[in-house]
Each structure stands twice: as structure tokens, then as C-alpha cells.
Amino acid sequence: MPMPAKKPITTPIPVQLSEIEFNQFILPHLSMPKRGPKCKLGYHRLFNLILWVLYTGMQWKCLPVPKDCNGKAEIHYTTVYKVFAKWADDGSIEHAFVASVGHLAACNRLLGNAIQI
Numbered sequence: 001m002p003m004p005a006k007k008p009i010t011t012p013i014p015v016q017l018s019e020i021e022f023n024q025f026i027l028p029h030l031s032m033p034k035r036g037p038k039c040k041l042g043y044h045r046l047f048n049l050i051l052w053v054l055y056t057g058m059q060w061k062c063l064p065v066p067k068d069c070n071g072k073a074e075i076h077y078t079t080v081y082k083v084f085a086k087w088a089d090d091g092s093i094e095h096a097f098v099a100s101v102g103h104l105a106a107c108n109r110l111l112g113n114a115i116q117i
Contacts, residue, residue, distance in 0.1 A: 015055040019044045025103065029096035030087055039083075041066065041075045050084045 017026065022044045030043065039046055045066070053063055063077045087093045104110050 015051050016048045017044070017051070022047060025100050026096045029099055030092045031090050039075075046075070046080060046083060049080050053080075053084075 026047060027043065030047075032043075049063060049065065052058075053060060060077050060081045063080060065073045065075050065077060065080070068074050084093075101110070
């Protein structure tokens with residue numbers, strides 16, 4: 001009789017960060033516009049929308065953007081993509097990822113063997 005598959009020890013990939021986690025670990029590494037209007041939705045919610053697309057692999061145009069009380073989208077999916085593209089191009093997302101991994105390593109929260117580069 002085959003043995004049942006063991007449950008993985010790892011935790012799932014986060015698809016949503018709390019505002020505290022975002023402000024502590026991600027926001028310091030993201031580039032912010034120097035002029036122009038501020039993001040009405042807030043960068044925390046915008047980042048969670050980006051995480052959702054990256055996790056699910058859905059098309060940007062299918063992104064379930066929040067709606068206001070009149071049923072109108074609070075932000076257009078192309079705006080979310082443009083912010084993601086800017087952060088990806090200028091290295092902001094990479095810096096946030098490296099810093100997050102560094103924090104997890106410092107707290108001994110990484111599982112498995114480290115790969116030496």
C-alpha cells in the first residue's frame with residue numbers, strides 16, 4: 001500500500017501583505033514618483049494587486065480591481081501594470097526581494113540548504 005504524500009514544510013507564497021508588513025519590508029525599497037498625483041488606491045493595496053497577478057498568472061486586464069460605491073473601478077488595470085513595470089525596470093522589486101530574503105535569513109526563517117553564489 002503506497003504511503004500518503006507528506007505535507008510540505010514550507011509555507012505558501014504570500015499573495016497579500018498587511019499594511020504593517022508592506023510598510024516595514026517593501027515600501028522602503030520602492031521608488032516613488034517625485035511629482036504628479038499620488039496613488040488614490042494607496043501603494044499597499046496596489047502592491048497586493050500586483051502580487052495577485054504574479055501569483056495567479058492571470059492577465060492584467062482580468063485583474064479584479066476594487067470598485068467605489070458607484071461601481072466604478074477605483075484604478076484602471078493599465079495603471080497597476082505601469083507601476084509594476086516601473087518598479088521592475090528600476091530594480092525596486094528586486095531590492096525588496098533581496099532585502100526580504102536577507103531579513104528571513106537573519107531571523108533563521110529560511111528552510112533548506114543555502115545555495116552559495
